[in-house]
Amino acid sequence: MSIINKKVIPNNVNDDLVNEKIRFREVLVIGPTGQQLGIKSRQEALEIAYSQDLDLLCVSPNSNPPVCKILNYGRYHFEQQKKSKEAKKKQHVTEVKPLRLSPVIDTHDFETKLRQARKWATDGMKVKIDMRFRGRLITRVEVGRKIMNEFVEAMSDVANVEKKPNLEGNTMSCVLAPKKTGK
Numbered sequence: 001m002s003i004i005n006k007k008v009i010p011n012n013v014n015d016d017l018v019n020e021k022i023r024f025r026e027v028l029v030i031g032p033t034g035q036q037l038g039i040k041s042r043q044e045a046l047e048i049a050y051s052q053d054l055d056l057l058c059v060s061p062n063s064n065p066p067v068c069k070i071l072n073y074g075r076y077h078f079e080q081q082k083k084s085k086e087a088k089k090k091q092h093v094t095e096v097k098p099l100r101l102s103p104v105i106d107t108h109d110f111e112t113k114l115r116q117a118r119k120w121a122t123d124g125m126k127v128k129i130d131m132r133f134r135g136r137l138i139t140r141v142e143v144g145r146k147i148m149n150e151f152v153e154a155m156s157d158v159a160n161v162e163k164k165p166n167l168e169g170n171t172m173s174c175v176l177a178p179k180k181t182g183k
Contacts, residue, residue, distance in 0.1 A: 017058035018073050019046060027058070027068040039065055096126045096175070101151065103137050103144035110147070114154050121159040121178045129165075131172040144172055152176065 017023075022042055029037040029045045032054060040048070045068055049056040055073035058066055097120045099113055117127045129151060131144050148165045155176055163175035 016073075016077075017061055019049070019055055022046075022056060022058050022066075022068065024058070024061075024066045026065050028063075028065050029056075030059075030067065030069045032070045037070075045070075094124070094126055094177075096128050099127055099129050101129060101131045101144075101147060103131060103133060103140055103147060105147060110151070114151065117151075117155060117176070118158055121155065121176060124178050126162065126178070127155075127159065127176045129174045129176065133170045133172070138170055141167060141172070148172060148174060 022045075024042060026039055026041055027045050029040050029048065031037050032052065037048065045056050049070045052070065054070050056068050057071055057073055057076065058068045060067035097117075099117055101110075101113065105113075117129070120127050129148065131148055133141065133144060137144070145165060152161055152165070152174060157179075159176040159178055161174065162177040163173070165172055165174040
């Protein structure tokens with residue numbers, strides 16, 4: 001007796017084991033309402049699913065025997081897509097804004113960069129501060145560290161230090177994260 005499913009399942013890029021894609025000899029079958037129908041051969045399980053005009057989905061292929069559930073695959077796939085979209089919406093990506101200082105920075109430039117960093121921190125973005133020592137300035141690391149500490153101190157009311165200033169090669173860097181506001 002040959003069984004032909006009248007429903008056409010779209011050629012999705014997902015790798016769900018559905019109907020004819022299931023290659024296990026025996027499977028534990030769970031009915032559409034959640035009751036266990038017992039261990040059946042693949043062919044028997046497909047016949048039961050097709051007789052109810054539903055699909056057979058392998059929900060746990062690694063168990064022994066593999067567990068398959070009888071359900072409406074189109075609806076199941078739609079629900080899964082909906083859940084993943086919802087999860088993606090709630091996901092918050094923190095942006096890291098770069099800012100470059102110099103060990104020989106003037107006060108006005110310092111204040112301008114400080115104002116910009118404050119704006120970013122209050123908007124909820126992290127700020128990565130880099131100070132590059134070029135040429136002979138590498139001999140004046142303590143001056144650069146002093147300026148970096150002044151910057152961090154000036155930002156302390158709106159941001160916390162996530163990564164302390166440290167020198168890597170000829171660049172000193174520091175990351176500031178916005179302070180959590182009590183909402």
